[in-house]
Amino acid sequence: MSGIFEYNGGSIVGMKGKNCIAMACDRRFGQQMSTITTNYQKVFKIQDNILLALSGLNSDIHTFYALMEKEINLYNLKENRKMKPTTFANLVASALYERRFGPFFVTPIVAGLENGKPILATYDSIGCKSDLDDFQVGGTGGNYIYGACEAFFKPDLSPEELEEVIGQSLVSGCDRDSLSGWGGVVYVLTEQKLTVKILKTKQT
Numbered sequence: 001m002s003g004i005f006e007y008n009g010g011s012i013v014g015m016k017g018k019n020c021i022a023m024a025c026d027r028r029f030g031q032q033m034s035t036i037t038t039n040y041q042k043v044f045k046i047q048d049n050i051l052l053a054l055s056g057l058n059s060d061i062h063t064f065y066a067l068m069e070k071e072i073n074l075y076n077l078k079e080n081r082k083m084k085p086t087t088f089a090n091l092v093a094s095a096l097y098e099r100r101f102g103p104f105f106v107t108p109i110v111a112g113l114e115n116g117k118p119i120l121a122t123y124d125s126i127g128c129k130s131d132l133d134d135f136q137v138g139g140t141g142g143n144y145i146y147g148a149c150e151a152f153f154k155p156d157l158s159p160e161e162l163e164e165v166i167g168q169s170l171v172s173g174c175d176r177d178s179l180s181g182w183g184g185v186v187y188v189l190t191e192q193k194l195t196v197k198i199l200k201t202k203q204t
Contacts, residue, residue: 004056004057004105005055005056005057005105005107005140006140006179007031007032007057008029008030008031008056008057008058009028009029009030009032009139009140009177009179009180010025010026010028010029010040010042010055010139010140010179010180011025011026011055011137011138011139011140011141011142011145011170011173011174011177011180012024012025012042012043012053012054012055012107012109012137012138012139012142013025013109013135013136013137013138013142013145013149013166013169013170013173014051014053014109014110014111014120014122014135014136014137015120015134015135015136015149015153015157015162015165015166015169016118016120016134016135017118017156017157017158017159017161017162017188018155018156018157018158019113019116019117019118019190019191020113020118020157020158020159020162020188020189020190021051021111021112021113021118021119021120021162021188021189022111022159022162022163022166022186022187022188022189023043023051023053023109023111023166023186023187023189024043024166024167024169024170024184024185024186024187024199025042025043025053025055025139025170025184025185026042026139026141026170026174026180026181026182026183026184027039027040027181027182027183027184027185028040028179028180028181028182029058030179032179033178033179035182038182038183042054042055042061043185043187044065044069045194046068046069046072046088047072047082047083047088047112048082048194049082049085049112049113049114049189049191050083050085050088050110050111050112051110051111051112051187051189051194052065052068052092052108052109052110052111053108053109053110053111053138054106054107054108054109055106055107055138055139055140056104056105056106056107056139057105057106060104060105060106061106063104064095064104064106064108067095068088068091068092068095071091071095072088072091084114085110085111085112085113085114085119086112086114086119088110088112089110089112089119089121089129089131090129092108092110092121092123092127092129093123093127093128093129094127095127096108096123096125096126096127097126097127100126100127103125103126104125105125106125107122107123107124107125107138107139107142108122108123108138109121109122109136109137109138110122111189112189113189113190113191116191119131120133120134120135120136121136122136122137122138134153134155135149135153135166135169137149137173139180140177140179140180141173141174141176141177141179141180142173144172144173144174144176144177145169145170145172145173145174146173147173148168148169148170148172148173149166149169152165152168152169153165153169159188159190159195162188163186163188163195163197166186167184167186167197167199170184170186170199171184171199183198183199183200184198184199185197185198185199186199
């Protein structure tokens with residue numbers, strides 16, 4: 001099963017800061033060792049205060065994102081209000097568990113701000129949620145990125161510091177993974193705005 005998760009490659013990482021949160025992903029999309037494109041999107045804006053990052057099988061990434069987009073639009077119509085990040089995190093867990101006998105081959109990371117507090121959660125393929133860590137990783141380079149995060153992370157990072165730390169962690173991890181790379185994209189979410197920064201490598 002792990003081979004299916006790794007077939008298209010790619011890595012994602014989320015990290016908490018002080019009244020801010022960040023998400024980063026590499027830009028490679030491939031089929032095993034062959035690179036197809038170098039501008040592949042893995043992080044999606046769900047609401048002004050929620051980001052969803054997905055790694056895994058390409059077809060399941062798009063299917064799962066479409067499902068989450070439908071569910072949150074239905075919620076907004078029925079309730080006439082925006083969904084809280086903690087509610088969306090539980091929605092992702094429920095959606096994965098519903099498909100436990102034929103799971104989506106994706107590794108989601110949910111990042112959001114709720115009343116200024118950063119919310120960060122990741123899941124296994126049947127929806128078991130982990131939301132206690134200050135950073136979460138996924139994808140083929142996840143193990144390498146986790147080590148870099150442990151080295152670079154400090155509590156209560158400002159948005160500017162968080163952007164630098166998560167970017168360096170992503171690049172450092174992807175340099176050690178043959179299925180990830182070709183630069184990256186960093187998203188920093190504060191209560192005021194969403195900032196996007198493109199990371200370039202020697203190839204790009």
